[in-house]
Amino acid sequence: MSQVHERKIGEVILKMEGISLSFGGVKALTNISFDVREHEIRAIIGPNGAGKSSMLNVINGVYFPQEGTVTYRGEVRARMDTHQMAESGIARTFQNIALFGGMSVLDNVMTGRNLKVKTNFLEHALHIGRARREETANRKVVEEVLDFLQLQSVRKTPVARLPYGVKKRVELARALAAEPSILLLDEPMAGMNVEEKQDMCRFVLDTNEQFGTTIVLIEHDMGVVMDISDRVVVLDYGKKIGDGSPDEVRNNPDVIKAYLGQGH
Amino acid sequence: MQFFLEVLIGGLLAGVMYTLVALGYVMIYKASGVFNFAQGAMVFMAALTTVGMSEKLGISPWLAAPIALLVMVLVGLATEKFVLRKLVAQHEITLFMATIGLTFFLEGLAQMVWGSNVRKLELGIDDLPIQWLMDKTGISVSQFDLAAAGICAVLVAALAIFFNKTKIGRALRAVADDHQAALAVGIPLQYIWGIVWAVAGFIALVAGLLWGSRNGVQFALTFVALKALPVLILGGFTSVPGAILGGLIIGASEKLAEVYIGPMVGGGIENWFPYVLALLFLLVRPEGLFGEKIIRRV
Amino acid sequence: MIYREAGQFKTDYVSDSQIFPIKQDRIVIALFLLIATVLPFFVTDYIRSAILIPFLIFALAALGLNILTGYAGQLSLGTAAFMAVGAFASYNFILRIPGLPFPLAFVLGGLSAALVGIAFGLPSLRIRGFYLAASTLATQFFVVWALTKIGWFTNYSSSGVITAQQMELFGYAFTTPISKYFVCLVIVVLLALAAKNLVRSNTGRAWMAVRDMDVAAEVIGFRLMHTKLLAFAVSSFYCGVAGALYAYAYVGTVEPEAYNLDLSFRILFMIIIGGMGSILGSFFGAAFIVLLPVVLSLSAHALGMSTEIASNLELMVFGALIIFFLIVEPHGLARLWQIGKEKLRLWPFPH
Numbered sequence: 001m002s003q004v005h006e007r008k009i010g011e012v013i014l015k016m017e018g019i020s021l022s023f024g025g026v027k028a029l030t031n032i033s034f035d036v037r038e039h040e041i042r043a044i045i046g047p048n049g050a051g052k053s054s055m056l057n058v059i060n061g062v063y064f065p066q067e068g069t070v071t072y073r074g075e076v077r078a079r080m081d082t083h084q085m086a087e088s089g090i091a092r093t094f095q096n097i098a099l100f101g102g103m104s105v106l107d108n109v110m111t112g113r114n115l116k117v118k119t120n121f122l123e124h125a126l127h128i129g130r131a132r133r134e135e136t137a138n139r140k141v142v143e144e145v146l147d148f149l150q151l152q153s154v155r156k157t158p159v160a161r162l163p164y165g166v167k168k169r170v171e172l173a174r175a176l177a178a179e180p181s182i183l184l185l186d187e188p189m190a191g192m193n194v195e196e197k198q199d200m201c202r203f204v205l206d207t208n209e210q211f212g213t214t215i216v217l218i219e220h221d222m223g224v225v226m227d228i229s230d231r232v233v234v235l236d237y238g239k240k241i242g243d244g245s246p247d248e249v250r251n252n253p254d255v256i257k258a259y260l261g262q263g264h
Numbered sequence: 265m266q267f268f269l270e271v272l273i274g275g276l277l278a279g280v281m282y283t284l285v286a287l288g289y290v291m292i293y294k295a296s297g298v299f300n301f302a303q304g305a306m307v308f309m310a311a312l313t314t315v316g317m318s319e320k321l322g323i324s325p326w327l328a329a330p331i332a333l334l335v336m337v338l339v340g341l342a343t344e345k346f347v348l349r350k351l352v353a354q355h356e357i358t359l360f361m362a363t364i365g366l367t368f369f370l371e372g373l374a375q376m377v378w379g380s381n382v383r384k385l386e387l388g389i390d391d392l393p394i395q396w397l398m399d400k401t402g403i404s405v406s407q408f409d410l411a412a413a414g415i416c417a418v419l420v421a422a423l424a425i426f427f428n429k430t431k432i433g434r435a436l437r438a439v440a441d442d443h444q445a446a447l448a449v450g451i452p453l454q455y456i457w458g459i460v461w462a463v464a465g466f467i468a469l470v471a472g473l474l475w476g477s478r479n480g481v482q483f484a485l486t487f488v489a490l491k492a493l494p495v496l497i498l499g500g501f502t503s504v505p506g507a508i509l510g511g512l513i514i515g516a517s518e519k520l521a522e523v524y525i526g527p528m529v530g531g532g533i534e535n536w537f538p539y540v541l542a543l544l545f546l547l548v549r550p551e552g553l554f555g556e557k558i559i560r561r562v
Numbered sequence: 563m564i565y566r567e568a569g570q571f572k573t574d575y576v577s578d579s580q581i582f583p584i585k586q587d588r589i590v591i592a593l594f595l596l597i598a599t600v601l602p603f604f605v606t607d608y609i610r611s612a613i614l615i616p617f618l619i620f621a622l623a624a625l626g627l628n629i630l631t632g633y634a635g636q637l638s639l640g641t642a643a644f645m646a647v648g649a650f651a652s653y654n655f656i657l658r659i660p661g662l663p664f665p666l667a668f669v670l671g672g673l674s675a676a677l678v679g680i681a682f683g684l685p686s687l688r689i690r691g692f693y694l695a696a697s698t699l700a701t702q703f704f705v706v707w708a709l710t711k712i713g714w715f716t717n718y719s720s721s722g723v724i725t726a727q728q729m730e731l732f733g734y735a736f737t738t739p740i741s742k743y744f745v746c747l748v749i750v751v752l753l754a755l756a757a758k759n760l761v762r763s764n765t766g767r768a769w770m771a772v773r774d775m776d777v778a779a780e781v782i783g784f785r786l787m788h789t790k791l792l793a794f795a796v797s798s799f800y801c802g803v804a805g806a807l808y809a810y811a812y813v814g815t816v817e818p819e820a821y822n823l824d825l826s827f828r829i830l831f832m833i834i835i836g837g838m839g840s841i842l843g844s845f846f847g848a849a850f851i852v853l854l855p856v857v858l859s860l861s862a863h864a865l866g867m868s869t870e871i872a873s874n875l876e877l878m879v880f881g882a883l884i885i886f887f888l889i890v891e892p893h894g895l896a897r898l899w900q901i902g903k904e905k906l907r908l909w910p911f912p913h
Contacts, residue, residue, distance in 0.1 A: 299692050347885055347889075350889045351888060351889060354888075354892070356691065356692070357637055357691060357692065358888055358892060360637075360692050360695070361830070361834055361884065361888060362884065362885050362888045362889075364827065364830070364884065365831075365880070365881045365882070365883070365884025365885040365888070366881060366885060367881065368827075368877045368878070368880050368881030368884070369877070369878050369880075369881025369882050369885070370881070371877055371881075372874040372875065372876070372877025372878035372879075372880075372881065373874075373878055375874045375877075376871055376874040376875065376878065379870075380870060380874070490699070493696045493699065494696075496696075497693060497696055497697075529711060530711040531711075532707055532710075532711065533707075535703050535707055536700060536703035536704040536707050539696075539697070539699050539700035539703055539704070540700045540704055542696065542697065542700070543685055543697040543700040546685060546688065546689045546693055546697055547685060547688050547689075550688050550689055550690075550693065
């Protein structure tokens with residue numbers, strides 16, 4: 001069941017041109033070009049090993065391509081360190097959950113507010129004035145995110161004790177706490193059952209609708225992709241083989257061949 | 265020049281002995297991923313048991329050694345059963361700290377049973393210069409050092425062959441790589457670990473006898489074993505050739521530094537020089553000369 | 563039912579973020595502070611000097627190590643070296659700046675230790691796990707050697723053992739055990755409070771993030787270098803102040819040999835047994851490690867064992883306890899305390 005999204009999709013916010021990425025002798029991505037528009041939900045799909053995670057890492061800035069450029073908000077992006085990446089307004093979740101096991105849900109999501117903390121450790125040690133106000137303000141934002149993702153009941157639970165699906169939601173919460181302009185989701189539905197997937201879809205859509213966050217996601221579940229994305233990019237063996245609306249991509253013979261093999 | 269050679273050779277020979285101790289660590293780390301901090305205590309315990317037995321029963325250390333070996337093997341098996349098996353799933357740092365606890369326990373136990381006095385361990389090889397070398401070149405190299413180095417070299421070679429050429433050695437390496445996979449192909453994990461600790465106990469005994477004979481059997485022996493750490497850092501924790509090269513480098517550099525730089529700063533450099541050297545080395549190459557490069561990804 | 567939290571609702575974030583949000587906790591802490599202030603007057607000088615003072619000093623050192631190892635995940639075997647720096651620096655500051663108030667000397671000693679901590683913490687940017695622990699041995703051995711050999715530090719003392727000066731403030735000399743105790747109490751309480759504030763703040767979260775998953779922490783935007791070096795700096799500061807107190811309020815001398823590898827291990831044991839990543843645990847661990855030898859030697863004496871056997875027994879018991887705690891309750895006494903509180907919540911009902 002396709003839904004028509006009534007949001008206003010904006011201008012191109014992110015543009016990949018001719019991206020090629022290799023590790024040693026292995027070429028992960030070859031000459032990939034596509035763009036992402038503001039406020040849209042863009043899916044990256046493809047068979048296993050197609051280079052989807054690598055593509056996400058290039059968008060994030062973790063990998064710097066040997067060829068090609070990434071243009072973000074009109075400026076060609078140079079090599080950045082991780083701090084700059086985080087400050088650029090792009091937040092992400094990880095394929096294998098990367099939560100901080102020794103902390104509670106609340107603390108984990110609070111780490112998402114790290115970049116907004118301007119006070120230094122001495123002020124933290126004294127816990128008065130500016131530091132106290134800042135902590136309370138950050139707590140307020142985090143509580144709103146927890147409310148949004150319905151995680152209030154587990155806020156003080158150590159994350160290591162939570163079930164898999166809840167952990168994934170906490171990771172999403174942590175990313176949202178940073179108030180990003182672009183959210184990168186690496187297989188957010190992986191390992192979930194039908195109900196959990198429906199919940200997660202709802203959260204992703206809500207995030208997009210309520211906060212206007214641009215979302216780029218990697219996903220294997222075709223139903224999810226077709227349902228919630230505005231546009232889809234299809235990768236296979238590191239090359240782009242499809243780009244367009246879900247319906248266009250679904251009927252693309254190259255895409256069908258890649259997934260189902262010749263002769264269908 | 266002659267003096268330099270003497271110091272160098274003396275250092276290299278000591279280095280071979282460091283290698284031997286280091287191999288005890290490598291064995292256990294290779295097979296179970298545990299860094300056995302207690303190896304030093306085991307060296308001490310082995311030496312002390314030999315000397316104690318030898319005194320108590322009135323026999324030569326060479327005869328007491330097999331008894332000590334039995335004790336060490338039992339200690340190793342008990343460690344595996346009561347300590348490591350319970351901590352299998354834990355973080356490697358937790359296991360490391362457990363071996364620190366084990367160190368204290370073994371040191372206390374050994375001293376409680378045999379007393380804390382310094383003991384002399386007579387192996388029958390004198391610490392005198394080799395006569396014909398002295399006559400020919402004027403270089404003084406201790407007989408004992410050479411013999412000790414020879415014994416160590418033989419043992420090191422045997423271990424290298426053991427690891428690479430025998431069935432059990434291969435099984436050990438499989439276990440070190442991936443426990444689950446090793447289980448899946450039918451390798452009896454506990455049996456292998458038992459062997460590993462037994463061999464480590466044997467290494468500890470030989471090292472204990474040699475070092476104890478050289479420096480006297482006393483608590484300070486545990487610090488000698490601690491010196492194996494820089495050896496491992498240089499050579500990597502999982503490599504036999506690395507341990508050999510690392511041992512030689514540490515042994516030689518430590519002696520040379522003490523003799524040539526030592527007098528300028530008041531001596532005592534041996535205490536920290538190997539560690540600082542290892543530290544500087546780690547900054548350049550975090551995985552050691554032969555260690556496996558660690559790749560971490562999210 | 564004693565520990566029932568029902569009915570204690572927090573209606574704003576400020577009160578939920580209090581250090582001790584639960585009323586019963588506040589009562590317990592107030593009680594402890596009361597005992598800490600009053601008890602010393604009712605015990606002998608021996609207990610003050612041999613148990614209460616070292617307990618406070620070791621608790622402070624354990625706090626320092628806990629910050630570095632328990633919260634920030636950087637395993638260190640060089641704690642005693644930083645204590646030594648604090649002691650020697652304080653000594654030299656008091657010696658060479660006449661009229662310097664001793665609390666300021668201790669702060670300066672702590673800062674000196676912090677600088678050394680940053681220097682020797684630099685390797686943590688490249689090295690992890692027990693490679694890092696092994697490299698902290700370099701710190702331990704080198705620093706102690708330097709303090710022994712470089713005459714300026716010991717004021718060219720021929721014996722290498724220096725007597726610590728008196729602690730004087732505004733003409734009052736803290737010479738009695740009870741006065742020394744209160745010096746320690748004030749310093750430790752203040753620093754413990756600061757530590758508690760630090761670990762609940764973004765600084766503390768940064769440390770724990772680096773401990774749990776440093777690659778992810780970096781991608782999120784935490785600066786690994788800042789975070790790790792800050793941990794070394796703060797931790798070394800605490801250990802430095804503890805070292806100064808060790809010299810001035812406890813043993814009365816400033817000698818390098820006291821700050822040896824054995825001491826580093828003892829403090830590590832304190833945080834393992836007390837609870838890593840727990841402020842309260844540092845206190846539990848210190849109490850345990852200070853009291854255990856006393857208990858052991860008293861029992862050994864009662865059973866007629868020689869002191870030699872007793873001290874070896876102490877080693878064995880320490881070692882066995884470490885292994886025991888790591889197997890049974892890796893989070894230490896602090897976790898057991900928490901479990902106890904949870905049981906009290908329900909008592910007299912079993913569940």
